Every structure is written in C-alpha cells, then in structure tokens.
Amino acid sequence: MNCRGFQHRLYEYLDGTLSPRAQAAAESHLSGCAACRQALQAERQVAQSLSDKFRQTTDSLQLPPVVQHRVLAALADQRRAPAEEQGRVFSWGRLAWPLGLAASVLLLVAGVFLCVRASRPQTGPAQPRLAGGEVLVQFSYVVPTYTFRQEDGFVIDALTYQTNVVNERLPAQLARLK
Amino acid sequence: MDEEQLVQGLRSQDPRAVQEMVASYGDRLFRSACLLCGDQAEAQDLVQETLLQAVRSAPRFRGCSSVYTWLHGILLNLTRHYHRDRKRMVYDEELARQEPGPAEENPSRLDVEMTTDALADALARLSGPHREVLILRFYEDMKIHEIAAHLGISKGTVKSRLHYAIAEMQRRLPGELNLFGACGTEEKEQR
Numbered sequence: 001m002n003c004r005g006f007q008h009r010l011y012e013y014l015d016g017t018l019s020p021r022a023q024a025a026a027e028s029h030l031s032g033c034a035a036c037r038q039a040l041q042a043e044r045q046v047a048q049s050l051s052d053k054f055r056q057t058t059d060s061l062q063l064p065p066v067v068q069h070r071v072l073a074a075l076a077d078q079r080r081a082p083a084e085e086q087g088r089v090f091s092w093g094r095l096a097w098p099l100g101l102a103a104s105v106l107l108l109v110a111g112v113f114l115c116v117r118a119s120r121p122q123t124g125p126a127q128p129r130l131a132g133g134e135v136l137v138q139f140s141y142v143v144p145t146y147t148f149r150q151e152d153g154f155v156i157d158a159l160t161y162q163t164n165v166v167n168e169r170l171p172a173q174l175a176r177l178k
Numbered sequence: 179m180d181e182e183q184l185v186q187g188l189r190s191q192d193p194r195a196v197q198e199m200v201a202s203y204g205d206r207l208f209r210s211a212c213l214l215c216g217d218q219a220e221a222q223d224l225v226q227e228t229l230l231q232a233v234r235s236a237p238r239f240r241g242c243s244s245v246y247t248w249l250h251g252i253l254l255n256l257t258r259h260y261h262r263d264r265k266r267m268v269y270d271e272e273l274a275r276q277e278p279g280p281a282e283e284n285p286s287r288l289d290v291e292m293t294t295d296a297l298a299d300a301l302a303r304l305s306g307p308h309r310e311v312l313i314l315r316f317y318e319d320m321k322i323h324e325i326a327a328h329l330g331i332s333k334g335t336v337k338s339r340l341h342y343a344i345a346e347m348q349r350r351l352p353g354e355l356n357l358f359g360a361c362g363t364e365e366k367e368q369r
Contacts, residue, residue, distance in 0.1 A: 011337055015321040046344055050316040053297050058209035058317075061218070063225060068200045071229045075196050078234065 001025040006036045010043060100148050100157060107146045107159070115141055139166040184245055188236035196233055203246050204229070207253055213313050214257045216302045224260060228253045250318070251328065258306060300350035308343040311336055 001009075001022075006029050012018050013026050030037055143162045148155055179187065179198050187195025207228060211221035231252050232239075239248060301309055314320045314328060322340075326333045 011322045011340070015323075017321060017323060046348075047316060050312070050344075050347070051319070054213060054313070054317040057297055058212055061205070061209050061212055063200070063204040063208040064222060067204065067222060067226045067229065068197065070226060071200060071233060072193055072196060074230050075191060075193055075233050079191055 001029040003029075003033060003036055006030070006033070007039065010040065013040070014043060014047070100146075100155070103157070104146055107144050111144050115143070117141075133172045134169045135172050137168045137170050139168065140164065181245060185239065185241050188232070188239065188245075191233070191236065196229075199232070199245065199249075200229060203249055206246070207249055210250065210313060210317060211253055211257065213301065213317055214254070214309060215260055216298060220260060224253060224256050227256055231256075247328065254310065254329075296350075296352055300347050303350060304343055304346055308339050308346065311339045312343040312347070315340055 006013070006026055009018060009022060009026060013023070018026060030040065141164055143164065145160050145162065147158050147160070149158075150156075179195065184195055184198055184202075188199060204225065207225045208221055211224045211228075212218055215221055215224060228249055232249055243251075301312075304312065310329065311325055314325045315322075320328065322333050322336050325336045329336070
C-alpha cells in the first residue's frame with residue numbers, strides 16, 4: 001500500500017472496517033511512513049475536537065416536556081379516529097348497497113310499468129284530425145333514473161325523471177278514434 | 179422496555195411505548211436537530227413532527243434499523259424540507275430584504291444558546307449535505323458505511339463531503355478553536 005492508497009482508506013482504517021488483508025497492508029505502510037502517521041494523528045484530533053465541541057454545545061439542551069404531551073395527545077386522537085371512521089364505513093357498507101339495489105329494482109319495475117302505460121294512446125280531448133283520415137297522436141312517457149355516487153366516504157343517491165314526447169301520424173281507424 | 183418491546187409497543191400504538199420513545203430519544207434527537215438546523219425553536223418543531231410521524235407510521239416500521247436510526251431518518255428528511263423552505267424564502271426578493279444577515283445577527287439562532295458561537299456560525303455556513311455528514315460522523319458517531327446507508331449515497335461521496343466539510347470548519351473556526359488542539363496552529367501552517 002502506498003501513501004495514496006492509505007489516504008483513500010483513512011476513514012475506513014479509523015472505523016476499523018478494513019478487511020484483515022487491507023488492515024495488515026495499512027499497518028505495514030504506517031510503520032514506515034511518517035507523513036501518513038501524521039495525517040492519521042491529525043484526523044483523530046479533528047474527530048475528537050469536533051465531537052467534543054458538538055457535545056459541549058448541546059449537552060445542556062433538553063426537549064421541552066410539552067412535546068411529549070402533544071405527541072401523546074395526537075396518539076389519543078389517532079386511536080379514536082379510526083374507530084369512528086370504521087363505524088361509519090361499516091354502517092354504509094351494510095346498508096347502502098342493499099338499500100340501493102332494492103330501490104333500483106323497485107324503480108325498474110315502476111319504470112317498465114310507466115313505459116307500458118305511456119305507450120298506450122292517451123284518451124283525452126279530441127285529437128286533431130288531419131287530411132286523409134289521419135290523426136296526430138302524441139305519446140308521452142317518463143323515464144326515472146336512480147343514481148349513486150360516493151363523496152367523502154358517503155354514498156349519495158339521486159332520483160331524476162326525464163319526460164319524452166313522441167308525435168305520430170296514425171290512420172284514424174288504427175287509432176280507433178270515433 | 180427493551181428495543182424489541184418498544185417496537186412492538188409502537189406498532190400497537192401503546193401510549194407507554196410512545197412515552198418511552200420520547201423519554202429515550204427525545205433529547206438526543208433535539209440536540210441533533212439543533213445542530214442540523216441551528217435554531218432551537220425550529221429544532222423543537224422538527225422533533226415534534228418527527229415523533230408525530232413516527233407514531234403515525236409505526237405500524238409500518240419493519241425494524242430493519244434501530245429505533246433511533248429510524249427516527250433520525252425522519253428528522254433528516256424534515257430538516258431538508260425546512261432548509262428548502264428557508265432557501266425559497268430567501269429567493270423571494272421582498273423577504274430577502276427583510277431576512278436577517280448571517281448567524282451572529284439573528285437573536286433566535288442556536289448560537290445564542292451555544293457555548294461556542296463560532297462553532298454554530300461555522301456550521302450554519304456549511305451547505306445542508308456537508309453539515310449532515312459532519313454531524314452524523316462526529317455527533318452521531320456513525321461509520322462511513324453507516325452514513326452512506328443512512329443518506330442513501332455512496333461511501334465515496336460521504337468521504338468527499340466529509341473532507342470538504344472539515345476543511346471548511348477549519349477555515350472558518352478562529353485560531354483558538356482550531357480542530358487540531360494545542361498543536362493545531364503548527365499543523366495548519368504546514369498545510
């Protein structure tokens with residue numbers, strides 16, 4: 001090992017983390033090199049000096065007790081919070097989807113019923129007669145839509161209706177009009 | 179409570195384990211934070227946030243390192259954000275005009291509390307990465323490979339940062355505080 005090699009491994013030598021072979025080579029080099037011995041000594045002094053200075057300047061410092069109180073208070077909040085959150089999620093998890101499914105089925109049945117009913121010609125005031133024995137028939141039906149969406153952990157449902165109007169020309173006979 | 183029991187207690191969010199963690203490592207973390215950020219009030223906030231983050235993330239702590247090393251890792255991360263925020267503040271022209279000058283002009287700086295003002299000043303003038311390796315090496319007594327693992331950098335980078343940081347400290351510290359002890363002046367002159 002030459003001087004450059006020793007300087008390169010100086011920190012590992014001080015740490016005692018060199019391999020046995022490298023350690024032996026370093027010892028052998030040191031025994032014959034005054035400059036590297038001096039460099040090693042200087043590095044040890046720097047380490048000791050900085051270590052002492054850091055300790056002298058911080059030894060009297062103590063973490064204020066209020067920090068411990070705050071951390072323990074935060075822990076108490078944290079232990080409380082998941083239980084509340086879990087309770088809310090469970091109640092929705094148990095109730096929201098079955099309720100939503102039941103409501104959807106109900107509305108689907110209602111929707112089909114309304115569509116069938118709406119597809120029948122309305123009986124009401126006299127339909128306007130057109131030339132050639134045709135009449136203008138107006139059908140109207142309502143389509144309900146039930147939607148679910150999730151917002152901030154809550155399931156929000158919404159029921160909306162859409163009215164569709166269809167105008168058709170039908171032969172008077174087909175429309176069974178008097 | 180030994181280290182293993184402490185880790186188990188922290189994972190299960192046992193208040194006694196949290197109390198033990200603060201009692202065992204709070205002061206040491208606080209002192210390290212003071213050296214890292216140079217301001218006692220900020221150091222207190224940083225340590226508090228470190229402990230809060232530790233409590234929150236304890237269930238995920240795998241125990242690959244010691245509890246103190248894990249806590250110090252969180253502290254280092256937070257300190258870097260702190261320095262980044264300070265740097266951002268200085269870049270703001272308006273704030274830069276109001277920003278107090280170097281360490282000796284700021285009354286809240288650690289040097290008011292430190293027995294050696296010059297040391298705090300020299301530390302404050304180092305860049306964050308250089309200050310980190312210096313403190314990990316000479317305050318936390320870490321070996322080169324441990325510092326490399328802790329900071330996620332190569333051993334070569336640790337050594338070069340350390341070399342530069344020591345040279346800067348020597349340059350900035352006044353003669354009576356030189357790092358070579360009683361025969362330091364002679365040594366420095368030879369260099």
